[in-house]
Amino acid sequence: MEVVVQQERRTCDQGRDMHMEAVIKLLPDDVLADILRRLPPRSLATSRCVCKAWHDMIDAGQLLRADLLPHTLGGIFIDFRFLQVSELFRPSTRTAVSGDLTYSSANAAVSEHCNGLVLLPSHTVVNPATRQCAQLPPLPPLPSRAGMEDFYVLGGDKFLVFDPSVSPHYEVVSIPLVPFEERLGRMPRESEWPPSLFVLPVYSSETKRWEERPFVRQGSAAGTIAGMLEEDRLHLGVKRYGVYLRGALYVQIQNDFCCRISMADRKYRVIRPPAGMEMAEYPELHLGKSGNEVRCALVEDAFRFLRVWGLDESRGRCKWALKHRVDLRQALARGMCRREETDERWILENVNDGGGGSDGEEEGDDQAPAKSDYMSFLGFHPFEDVVFLCDTLTRGLAYHLKRSRLEYMGILRPRHYGHIAGSVAGVNASFPYTPCGMGELS
Structure with a gap:
């Protein structure tokens, strides 16, 4: 039918x-x-x-107008633990879009980004460039959710679909997750996951309502529900990212698997984890895009090595291919160029502490670390072969993959953050932000 x-x-x-x-x-x-x-x-x-x-x-x-489209990097939204508002780490000298989103929601921690739109935990879609926002209606009790309510605990993972060069309308896709054992109820543990017919709730800003859309799986499943339960213990609290590119939504599901969801022809394919992921001590895969390629990255081996894969989609394949392996300690030992020698410095807006920005010159919390204890991955540059890193939760770094060059950008530690978060300080999620000056949200 x-x-x-x-x-x-x-x-x-x-x-x-x-x-x-x-x-x-x-x-x-x-x-x-x-x-x-x-x-x-x-x-x-x-x-x-x-x-x-x-x-x-x-x-x-x-x-x-090209200047209204999301064709430039405006900064990086960073969601720090124990802070209710995400901070925008951005260039200091350009005409800036404010990262203060508290006008839209008290809990303004960014949970998703797509081509200039951001999604907040309050289910509010915001365009920071135009300062417009729209509240999503609650997810209704759709028929496909019967018996699977716990797969949508807290609404499931929600991902934005938006391309202003194609349509002024956006969509939000809700992806169910296998819950804890005690919440599975009568769901057969041997069932495939995701199922061969994946019925997903999708919100459309054009119709202003949620609807069910069936997506037919091509290829094999990621495994069984029982398998997801067994392995997902290592991934508790790990952020799952999404990428929208060329009409397809790429999302992280569980256990380092991803899905490619074709929005037009209603088909999806499971993408297996990159080879060697099972050896990682802290498996935290970061999905993103660079240019016209979907990529993923992992910082591993006591946060020493960075691996970057590109998704090979040629000849009907959907497989990760290793593109770069970087020894970050060696890169630091070689030294780095400072951004003021090549471009403007980057600052953190510090909206959680009244704003004013910080370029790292003041005393106290904002000083660079005496040594590098660990590296966190912040994201891919959307238009260049560059990745962004956080050094010991203090310095923002850019690593140029083709030139094997490390670049200091600026201090990104929020003011007084050490006193607020203490030993559990860290980054929950981060999103390279591309401002979009088009349209009105609805």
Whole structure:
């Protein structure tokens, strides 16, 4: 039935495109371009999706302003333990987007980011560049959740889907997780996970409601529910990241497995962990993207080595390929260039302590460590072959993978953070942020 509906939808879309193209031919190109040019960015992005002819005209005339699209790195949102508001670590001299999101929610800790939009634990979607926000409705008791309510404890993991160059609308996908043994109820432990037909709750800003969408699995499952229960003990509290690229949502599920979810054709594929992950003492895989490639990274061996993989999707494959292995201690021993010699310094906004920013010059908490005890991975540069690291929860570093060069960016430790968090200080999650100046949230 689902296949028939999709075929009918494609037939209708093709008929609509043919009709629109016939109408467009009646108008001179310069007249149509002038009409489209008068539209606001949100309406122009919608018009780009109407038919192929409009899509081509808008792109050829560069009518959609590139400066409003998420094509630059605005900083890194960092969610520190015991702080209610995520801090924005950003360049100090550029025109900045404020990282203070307390106008949208008291608990303004960023839990997800996609092309300029961020998601907060209060289920609020925020655009920091336009300072607009929208509250998601509660996840309803959908039929597919019957008997699986505990798989959506705290709502499950939620991921944003947004590409303003394609559509002004966003979606939020809720991914269920295998709960603890005592909460499984009558669910068969030998069942495959994820199931062959994965029915996911999806919120659409266009329809303003949650709906169920079935996704058919291609290939094998990650394992069984029993297997997830046995292995997931090592991954308690680990942040699971998502990436939206070329119409597909890539998400981390459990036990270092990932899923590639094709939003258009309603199919998904399980991606197995990179080779050698089982040997990692603290398996904390970080999913992200760099350019047009999905990547993942791991800091291992007492936080000494960094490994970076790229996802090989050629010839129908979906497999991780090792791209870089970096000895971080050797990189530190070689020394690093300081960012003030090459570019602007980066600062932390310190919104949890009244703002004002910090460039690391003041005394006390903001001083760099005498030695490097451990490294944390903060994320991938979305447009360059660079990764961001945190040295002993104090210094922000950039490692240029192609040039094997370490660069000091600035101090990223929140002011007085040591007194607030004590021995449990750390980073819960981090998100390279790409500002988007388009559209209104709804």
